[in-house]
Amino acid sequence: MNRLAKYIIIIAVCTAIFFIGWYFSSIIISIIIAAFIALIGQPIMNLLNRIKINGVGLNKSFAASITLVIICGAIVLFLYLLIPLLGSALSHIGAIDLEATAQKLAGPMKEWNDSLHQLFPTMDKSITLQSMAANHVKQLLNFNIFTNIFSSITTFLINFTVGLFMVLFVSFFFLQDNQAFKKMILLFVPEKYHPNTVRALSSIKNLLARYFTGITLETILITALNTIGLHFICHLPFGLSVILALISGILNVVPYIGPWIGGGIGTIVGLFSIYETGAAGIAGAADAVGLSGAAGLSGAAGISGTSGIAGDFVNIIIKLVSVFTITHLLDLFIFQPFIYSSSVRANPLEIFLIIMIGGQIAGIIGMLIAVPAYTTIRVFAIEFFSETEMVKRLFVRTKEE
Numbered sequence: 001m002n003r004l005a006k007y008i009i010i011i012a013v014c015t016a017i018f019f020i021g022w023y024f025s026s027i028i029i030s031i032i033i034a035a036f037i038a039l040i041g042q043p044i045m046n047l048l049n050r051i052k053i054n055g056v057g058l059n060k061s062f063a064a065s066i067t068l069v070i071i072c073g074a075i076v077l078f079l080y081l082l083i084p085l086l087g088s089a090l091s092h093i094g095a096i097d098l099e100a101t102a103q104k105l106a107g108p109m110k111e112w113n114d115s116l117h118q119l120f121p122t123m124d125k126s127i128t129l130q131s132m133a134a135n136h137v138k139q140l141l142n143f144n145i146f147t148n149i150f151s152s153i154t155t156f157l158i159n160f161t162v163g164l165f166m167v168l169f170v171s172f173f174f175l176q177d178n179q180a181f182k183k184m185i186l187l188f189v190p191e192k193y194h195p196n197t198v199r200a201l202s203s204i205k206n207l208l209a210r211y212f213t214g215i216t217l218e219t220i221l222i223t224a225l226n227t228i229g230l231h232f233i234c235h236l237p238f239g240l241s242v243i244l245a246l247i248s249g250i251l252n253v254v255p256y257i258g259p260w261i262g263g264g265i266g267t268i269v270g271l272f273s274i275y276e277t278g279a280a281g282i283a284g285a286a287d288a289v290g291l292s293g294a295a296g297l298s299g300a301a302g303i304s305g306t307s308g309i310a311g312d313f314v315n316i317i318i319k320l321v322s323v324f325t326i327t328h329l330l331d332l333f334i335f336q337p338f339i340y341s342s343s344v345r346a347n348p349l350e351i352f353l354i355i356m357i358g359g360q361i362a363g364i365i366g367m368l369i370a371v372p373a374y375t376t377i378r379v380f381a382i383e384f385f386s387e388t389e390m391v392k393r394l395f396v397r398t399k400e401e
Contacts, residue, residue, distance in 0.1 A: 030166045035181050037167065038174035039209060041067040045175055064175035068168060082246075088239030193384070200383040207375050215253055218335055222327055223249035226266070229323030234316075236270055244269060248324060252331065254367045255355055259331070263324030270320045 021028055048063040058066075117123055174180050182201050189197045226245035230236045236244070248262030351371065358370030 026163075027166075030163060031170055031181075031184075034167050034170035034174055036212070037068075037071060037171040038178070038181070039205070039212075041071055041171070041175050042178060044070055045178070060176050061172075064172050067175050068172060072168075082242075085239040085242045088237070089243040196383045200379050203379050203383075204376050207379070208372055211372060211375070218331065219249040219253060221335055222252045222331060225327045225330065226323060229327065230266070230270065230320075233323060234270060234274075234319050236273055240269075240273060248327075252328075255371075256352060258367075259324070259328045263321070263328065266324055267317070267320045271316060274316055 044067045045063055048058055048066060049060075051058055177183075182198065185201060186194055186197060223242075223245045226248050227238075227241050230241035230244060231238050234241075244266040248259070248266055251258040251262035251265075254261070351374075354374045355367050355370045358366035358368075358373070360366070362369075
């Protein structure tokens with residue numbers, strides 16, 4: 001067989017695999033989620049397998065059932081603690097009068113708006129920074145999204161129940177037999193490639209286990225630090241602080257742009273939350289975030305001149321931005337080097353391009369799964385096509401590291 005025919009066959013097989021994966025994407029996603037749950041539950045299974053009663057170990061089915069109960073219980077406990085905080089935060093956010101708050105911000109932002117209109121003379125005078133911010137917050141807080149999602153609650157519940165049952169069912173067998181996923185993959189691989197596939201799957205399992213463990217730990221640390229900063233430094237309500245911190249922690253998973261988006265959302269919502277207290281309440285909000293002195297507010301009405309309001313506005317912005325910035329710097333220089341010290345290294349530009357491609361293909365979800373997917377493809381490429389010139393050029397440095 002000549003080289004051209006070989007390449008044509010490889011392309012045809014890859015195209016067929018891609019089409020089959022796309023057609024059965026929901027089933028494949030459920031299996032991948034089940035494999036991920038089994039990966040999380042494996043340490044619990046290992047612990048249960050060490051338990052001996054009268055010299056007899058626990059039945060594997062029983063141990064797998066206990067493991068699933070523990071994992072589901074942890075998720076339910078998390079939701080039980082989170083939902084009241086989420087309800088409190090949504091109630092607080094829903095009480096914000098965006099139009100009135102935008103008017104209160106008009107004074108502090110007057111100089112900035114004047115500079116904006118001087119920079120863009122043709123811009124409509126009615127367009128201001130606070131109005132643009134208010135419009136963005138309206139989009140963020142558009143509860144019609146939830147209405148559209150749950151417009152057919154019956155269909156949603158049926159699909160969710162079926163999907164949940166499938167994931168738990170497959171997870172049970174993956175936990176019961178930790179070789180089940182590998183055996184499933186090997187069914188579709190020619191026997192002569194079994195050793196390469198086994199090595200690739202083992203390497204991928206170790207890499208992804210470290211990656212997801214690091215991501216989870218990083219998210220928890222970012223959420224905790226931002227909660228402390230927003231509540232105790234900026235004095236936002238605790239429920240709102242937790243939700244904004246959790247959003248920033250989850251978005252931090254998206255490399256490069258995630259921390260900026262999370263910090264931007266937290267700063268804008270936090271600012272509107274502080275200013276929604278009303279004209280007489282701005283003084284109290286300013287005092288709550290530690291503002292005093294010449295730039296502070298005074299008098300029974302709580303306002304003394306536009307310069308004082310502008311000064312307080314800038315200080316509030318500085319405090320909110322500082323919380324997210326300091327947490328991000330700690331993440332960059334302390335958390336990430338410590339958490340990912342044993343992870344496989346890759347060129348930052350390489351990872352950035354992969355993330356952008358993932359975002360272009362599947363949006364935020366694509367950006368989240370870009371690195372794991374790229375890691376999987378890279379390992380298989382090195383294992384099966386290590387002698388190919390293109391693979392050598394792309395991955396020889398990574399393989400050496």
